[in-house]
Amino acid sequence: MEVTARAPGKIILSGEHAVVHGSTAVAASINLYTQVSLRFSNESNDGLLKFHLKNMGFEFSWPIERIKEVLPESGSPRSSTPRSCPPESIIAITNLVEEQNIPEAKIGLAAGITAFIWLYTSIHGCKPATVVVTSTLPLGSGLGSSASFCVSMSASLLASSDAVNLDLGHQGWFSFGESELELVNKWAFEGEKIIHGKPSGIDNTVSTFGNIILFKSGKLTLMKSSMPLKMLITNTKVGRNTKALVAGVSERALRHPDAMAHVFTAVDSISKEFSSIIQSPASDDLSLVEKEGKLEELIEMNQGLLQCMGVSHASIESVLRTTLKYRLASKLTGAGGGGCVLTLLPALLAKTVVDKVIAELESSGFQCLIAEIGGKGVEICFDGSS
Numbered sequence: 001m002e003v004t005a006r007a008p009g010k011i012i013l014s015g016e017h018a019v020v021h022g023s024t025a026v027a028a029s030i031n032l033y034t035q036v037s038l039r040f041s042n043e044s045n046d047g048l049l050k051f052h053l054k055n056m057g058f059e060f061s062w063p064i065e066r067i068k069e070v071l072p073e074s075g076s077p078r079s080s081t082p083r084s085c086p087p088e089s090i091i092a093i094t095n096l097v098e099e100q101n102i103p104e105a106k107i108g109l110a111a112g113i114t115a116f117i118w119l120y121t122s123i124h125g126c127k128p129a130t131v132v133v134t135s136t137l138p139l140g141s142g143l144g145s146s147a148s149f150c151v152s153m154s155a156s157l158l159a160s161s162d163a164v165n166l167d168l169g170h171q172g173w174f175s176f177g178e179s180e181l182e183l184v185n186k187w188a189f190e191g192e193k194i195i196h197g198k199p200s201g202i203d204n205t206v207s208t209f210g211n212i213i214l215f216k217s218g219k220l221t222l223m224k225s226s227m228p229l230k231m232l233i234t235n236t237k238v239g240r241n242t243k244a245l246v247a248g249v250s251e252r253a254l255r256h257p258d259a260m261a262h263v264f265t266a267v268d269s270i271s272k273e274f275s276s277i278i279q280s281p282a283s284d285d286l287s288l289v290e291k292e293g294k295l296e297e298l299i300e301m302n303q304g305l306l307q308c309m310g311v312s313h314a315s316i317e318s319v320l321r322t323t324l325k326y327r328l329a330s331k332l333t334g335a336g337g338g339g340c341v342l343t344l345l346p347a348l349l350a351k352t353v354v355d356k357v358i359a360e361l362e363s364s365g366f367q368c369l370i371a372e373i374g375g376k377g378v379e380i381c382f383d384g385s386s
């Protein structure tokens, strides 16, 4: 039997970085996905754990016996009890990853492969299998590729474990029940910790549950927007690493605790106001245009505070200057330092203007897309019946 899971990427509308320090943030799923397929091999077969990154053309494999030797604890997996990877296991897994001789230019993948080995061996122990990953998300660009990788991985592993009871006769994509989703989210968070260092959990949570969410200190509230939220996403194509950016903000907060506490509080207020505006119905008191005007101001204020945290970048500033020429408000999304920028496209904005902004951004070498936001979270399907 083959089981496949797919989990969406995300945009953060307000509150990245500050959310790691306890502030409120607002995030939405987008219609770009990571997909993971898992098929167990016959015990008598080649005795390998195979891991294919299909888009990138990489095929890695480890003899099961070698994994048992390096990770003796993997003999007793506990799929229903999410566990953090202890430092000694990180060292052991790093050895397994290094044996694969990943090219230097792709060394960022090592973190994802480490998370895979931890999740696989913790949930399934030492069974031979083939795991194939495909993704339509750009990696390391702020759209939550690491979280959607960890969520789709955890979902495919759990769907084929004793921890969840599923109807194998299901046709096409279907969703887990609430308690299974919670378990997927917890395991994915353990994977994110390996990739990110100190994640807030917002990325894996929105990838698991989909929708638009309000998130604070590990707790989510599902939201419904009462207004259209059309977002232009511009990828600066400047590579960066969330772990390093998150650590940089924490170091700044240690150096200037008072000032940074005020920055985080200001972001908290911005996220709360943002969520109340998008949820409140348009009325005579506040028309759609007025609501959009307020959101634009909050977006600009949030970007200013992100710059204050030290996570903007020349490429991000360049996108902001271009969109400002068209009176459009933008902010970085995700960890910053490059990666993607969000621009609110007001509902009544003429298509000719949208086309012009996109043309100008793309002529500078950036890549634009308009994603659908707030769709479903993680889903699974059996035997390619999608």
Ligand SMILES: Nc1ncnc2c1ncn2[C@@H]1O[C@H](COP(=O)(O)OP(=O)(O)OP(=O)(O)O)[C@@H](O)[C@H]1O
Pocket: 034, 053, 108, 109, 110, 111, 112, 113, 133, 134, 135, 138, 139, 140, 141, 142, 143, 144, 145, 146, 147, 149, 195, 196, 203, 240, 241, 242, 243, 333, 334, 335, 336
């Ligand atoms: N499809 C994938 N296959 C293997 N590893 C992946 C995949 N997607 C993500 N990763 C891992 O996640 C890393 C990127 O995560 P990172 O958190 O830096 O960026 P992001 O998640 O795209 O952006 P953000 O965290 O700002 O939303 C990659 O370097 C890799 O280790």
Ligand SMILES: C[C@@](O)(CCO)CC(=O)[O-]
Pocket: 012, 015, 016, 017, 018, 019, 020, 142, 144, 196, 198, 199, 200, 201, 202, 203, 242, 246, 333, 334, 335
């Ligand atoms: C930068 C950050 O706030 C969001 C990354 O998408 C990190 C996190 O919350 O884990």
Ligand SMILES: [Mg+2]
Pocket: 144, 145, 146, 147, 196, 203, 242
């Ligand atoms: Mg990430």
